[in-house]
Each structure stands twice: as structure tokens, then as C-alpha cells.
Amino acid sequence: MPELPEVETIKLGLEVLIVNQVVERIYLHRANLRWDIPKHLVTTLANQSVNKIRRRGKYLLIEFDVGTLIIHLGMSGSIKVLDSNTSLKKHDHFELVFANKKSMRLNDPRRFGAVLFSKDNTHPLLDNLGIEPLGELFDNEYLYTKSRKKQQNIKAFIMDSKIIVGIGNIYACESLHKAGIHPERKAVSINKKYYATLTKCIKEILSRSIAAGGTTLQDFSAVDGKPGYFSQTLLVYGRKNEKCTQCGCKIVCITQSQRSTFYCKHCQQ
Numbered sequence: 690m691p692e693l694p695e696v697e698t699i700k701l702g703l704e705v706l707i708v709n710q711v712v713e714r715i716y717l718h719r720a721n722l723r724w725d726i727p728k729h730l731v732t733t734l735a736n737q738s739v740n741k742i743r744r745r746g747k748y749l750l751i752e753f754d755v756g757t758l759i760i761h762l763g764m765s766g767s768i769k770v771l772d773s774n775t776s777l778k779k780h781d782h783f784e785l786v787f788a789n790k791k792s793m794r795l796n797d798p799r800r801f802g803a804v805l806f807s808k809d810n811t812h813p814l815l816d817n818l819g820i821e822p823l824g825e826l827f828d829n830e831y832l833y834t835k836s837r838k839k840q841q842n843i844k845a846f847i848m849d850s851k852i853i854v855g856i857g858n859i860y861a862c863e864s865l866h867k868a869g870i871h872p873e874r875k876a877v878s879i880n881k882k883y884y885a886t887l888t889k890c891i892k893e894i895l896s897r898s899i900a901a902g903g904t905t906l907q908d909f910s911a912v913d914g915k916p917g918y919f920s921q922t923l924l925v926y927g928r929k930n931e932k933c934t935q936c937g938c939k940i941v942c943i944t945q946s947q948r949s950t951f952y953c954k955h956c957q958q
């Protein structure tokens with residue numbers, strides 16, 4: 690599943706390739722993904738120039754004078770920018786063809802992704818999002834303050850997008866290991882010092898991953914269509930029964946909220 694670093698990597702790639710480019714044609718090769726794709730995009734975006742690309746959580750926001758195209762990659766979405774005469778692939782569901790004969794295509798086999806539109810930069814999906822993990826609002830006090838009445842476990846707490854956006858399963862496991870916090874600890878039980886460490890670890894891990902081009906577990910491709918297999922060393926995620934890089938103990942895998950959690954019993958207390 691594309692997580693925040695992947696989406697940020699795509700954003701950076703798209704900035705180079707499509708900002709200031711004019712949309713010539715819009716294709717809805719399919720009427721719906723998770724929700725219906727607005728049919729009016731075919732006319733609304735025609736002859737519009739891309740002003741800016743932003744990311745909010747895992748949403749890509751492509752801004753035009755007439756409004757903002759909101760894209761979410763869901764479980765299996767990917768975006769490529771190719772020559773417009775390149776033949777379509779199976780699951781290429783949405784396409785913008787630019788005047789420079791390049792084509793931006795959204796491919797999404799499982800169709801949990803979304804293509805939506807907002808005239809005024811607001812949308813119910815964006816309105817209740819928590820703060821950005823790489824933004825200034827995410828300081829040493831934030832998680833501590835927000836966690837004071839939270840009985841849920843720390844992993845669920847940092848994955849709650851109403852608190853903080855973009856920390857998916859992989860980065861939650863990795864950050865908790867780096868900070869030395871057991872994933873089953875109640876959020877309320879963790880002290881200020883550990884929250885400060887966790888905050889630093891989250892920022893470090895996400896930044897390092899963005900620098901490496903996103904963590905790639907499956908078939909992620911860079912937006913220019915070249916294969917982009919970036920990998921960074923994961924400390925615990927996907928390493929069940931392998932040795933912890935810190936202490937040599939076996940990494941354990943448990944299930945929390947139907948998701949796999951990997952951790953080290955020795956390093957994370």
C-alpha cells in the first residue's frame with residue numbers, strides 16, 4: 690500500500706513533469722473507483738494548466754484555476770507519466786493527456802483509490818485530517834498532549850489520521866522499534882520523554898524514506914515510467930523470526946486491529 694513517503698515521492702516527480710502543463714484531454718476509462726469519478730472532469734479540466742501540486746496526508750492535490758483534483762492511491766494505486774501514444778495497461782482507469790503529448794495515468798487494480806474534485810480546496814475527506822508528521826505543528830508536546838485520555842494502544846494511536854496523518858502500518862512498526870516502545874502499550878501510559886523520542890523517530894524514518902524515494906515492498910514505479918525499486922533497510926517490518934539488528938533477539942509478529950505488528954520483545958518495553 691502506498692504510504693506517505695511514496696505519495697510524497699510521486700508528488701515530487703509530478704511537480705517536475707506536469708506543473709505548468711496544459712491538459713488537452715481527460716479520459717475516464719472507468720466510471721468509478723472507490724467512489725464515482727466526477728464525469729464533468731472531462732470538460733472542467735480541458736485546457737486547464739496545472740498550477741501546483743500539494744500533498745495532504747496520502748492525498749495528492751493537483752491544483753488548477755477551476756479547482757483541485759484530489760487523488761488517493763488506495764491499496765494498490767500507482768501513477769505514471771508516459772508518452773501519450775503508449776498503449777494503455779490493464780487497470781489504467783484515469784488519464785490526463787497534456788498538450789506536450791505526455792499522459793498521466795492512474796492505475797489501480799483493486800480500485801480502493803479515488804479521483805475527486807473540489808472547487809474551493811476543501812473536501813469532507815480532507816477537513817478532519819490531523820497534522821502532518823513532517824510539519825512544524827508536530828512538535829515534542831503534540832502526541833503527549835493528544836494522548837492524555839487515550840486508552841487505545843500506541844500503535845493504533847499514531848496510525849489514527851485524525852491525530853496525525855500518513856503513518857501507515859510499516860512506519861508505525863518501524864518508529865515504535867526505533868523509539869523502544871512496545872506496540873501494545875496504552876497511549877496514555879507513555880511519558881513525555883518517550884513521546885519526544887517517538888516524534889523524532891517518526892520524522893527521521895519518514896524523511897529518510899522520502900530521500901530514498903519511498904519504501905517499496907511491491908511493484909512501485911517512479912512516475913516517469915522507469916522501474917523505481919527503492920528499498921531502505923527495515924528494522925522490524927516483515928522480519929518475523931529474523932534477528933533484531935539492535936540486540937539479536939528474534940522479531941515477533943502479532944496481530945493488532947487486523948494488521949500485522951512486528952516488534953522486538955527485548956528492545957521495546
Ligand SMILES: [Zn+2]
Binds near residue numbers: 935936937938954
Ligand atoms: Zn531488539
